[in-house]
Amino acid sequence: MVNKKQSITDHTKSIAGKHRLSEQQLDQLHRLMSDSQDYEAEAPKKSVNRFGSYSAIAASLFLVCAISMYTVFNYQQDKHADTVVGAFPDVDKNGLSVNVQAGENIFMQIANEVSYNHTNLKPMEVSSDTFATVANYFSNLEFFPRSTSNLSNASLRLVGGRYCSIKGSSAAQLRYVDAGGKLTTLFETNYDATKFQGLPVIENGEEPVEVYARGYKVDIWVEKGLVMATVQKP
Numbered sequence: 001m002v003n004k005k006q007s008i009t010d011h012t013k014s015i016a017g018k019h020r021l022s023e024q025q026l027d028q029l030h031r032l033m034s035d036s037q038d039y040e041a042e043a044p045k046k047s048v049n050r051f052g053s054y055s056a057i058a059a060s061l062f063l064v065c066a067i068s069m070y071t072v073f074n075y076q077q078d079k080h081a082d083t084v085v086g087a088f089p090d091v092d093k094n095g096l097s098v099n100v101q102a103g104e105n106i107f108m109q110i111a112n113e114v115s116y117n118h119t120n121l122k123p124m125e126v127s128s129d130t131f132a133t134v135a136n137y138f139s140n141l142e143f144f145p146r147s148t149s150n151l152s153n154a155s156l157r158l159v160g161g162r163y164c165s166i167k168g169s170s171a172a173q174l175r176y177v178d179a180g181g182k183l184t185t186l187f188e189t190n191y192d193a194t195k196f197q198g199l200p201v202i203e204n205g206e207e208p209v210e211v212y213a214r215g216y217k218v219d220i221w222v223e224k225g226l227v228m229a230t231v232q233k234p
Contacts, residue, residue, distance in 0.1 A: 106198055110166060110220055110229055111213035117164055117173060118185045118231040119214060124160035124175065134161050138172045143190040145172045146224045150208055151186060155179045166227065167195060184232040191227050199227060 126137035135145040140163070156176040164173040164187065171189035178184070191199075200206035201222045208221035217234045220227075 106196065107209055107211050107220055108213065110227075111211045111218040113166060114185070114187045114229045114231050115213040115216045115218055117187070118183075118216060122162060125162040127160035129158050131158055134158060134174060135172075137161070138163065141170055141172060141190075143188075143226060145174065145188050146226060148186065148223055148228055149202065150219060150221065150223070150228070150230065151176065151184070153178070156184060165189075166229070169195065182233065184230055187229045187231070188226045191222050191225050196222070196227050 126134050128134050131147055138145055138161075145161075155178045157178070159175050159177055161172055161174040164171050166187055166189045169189045169192065171187055174186040174188070176184045176186065199220060199222045200209055202208075203223070206221070208219040211218050211220070212234075215234075216231050218229060218231050220229045222228070
């Protein structure tokens with residue numbers, strides 16, 4: 001009997017190692033298999049042949065189902081982790097990882113939203129090549145749009161803008177074109193340290209984070225108290 005129980009213990013530990021069972025699941029599995037063996041030892045010989053076999057079969061079926069469900073659960077967890085953690089390369093030009101352990105990281109959240117707006121342009125609500133004229137149009141915002149040092153390319157010309165949003169916050173969308181007609185879109189919204197935690201701040205000597213979304217290059221940073229993001233073809 002001792003040898004049987006030792007065999008049960010060894011077998012359940014082997015199963016736990018292969019399928020990553022918790023301590024609680026391991027104990028339950030061990031008790032189930034032990035009860036089955038104790039039942040066979042105490043029952044009359046004739047009953048063991050029939051009822052003991054049924055008990056062993058039932059225990060085996062339960063074990064198979066439990067392991068199968070646990071394996072599927074862990075596969076789904078691992079699959080999700082691969083999708084979230086490994087889906088995006090470390091593209092931060094500062095050498096910092098932009099991957100997170102749970103959920104889509106803040107950089108990709110912003111990049112996916114602004115790149116979508118960049119590729120699905122709606123009509124401009126204000127047209128002008130003067131920054132003050134365009135900025136003054138956004139009187140319904142809780143901030144005043146500002147120019148950025150990250151768009152110092154002399155060939156870029158402001159053409160207008162419209163209202164939009166970033167992560168549920170009202171934002172300004174400013175459109176620039178270069179001499180060849182290539183579009184660069186600048187998005188600005190008020191900086192909320194809780195909602196936009198972890199973004200680089202220009203005034204602190206940090207550089208914009210560069211990521212790619214929908215094939216477009218997106219730069220993201222904080223400047224003059226505003227979250228800013230530019231979208232353009234690489």
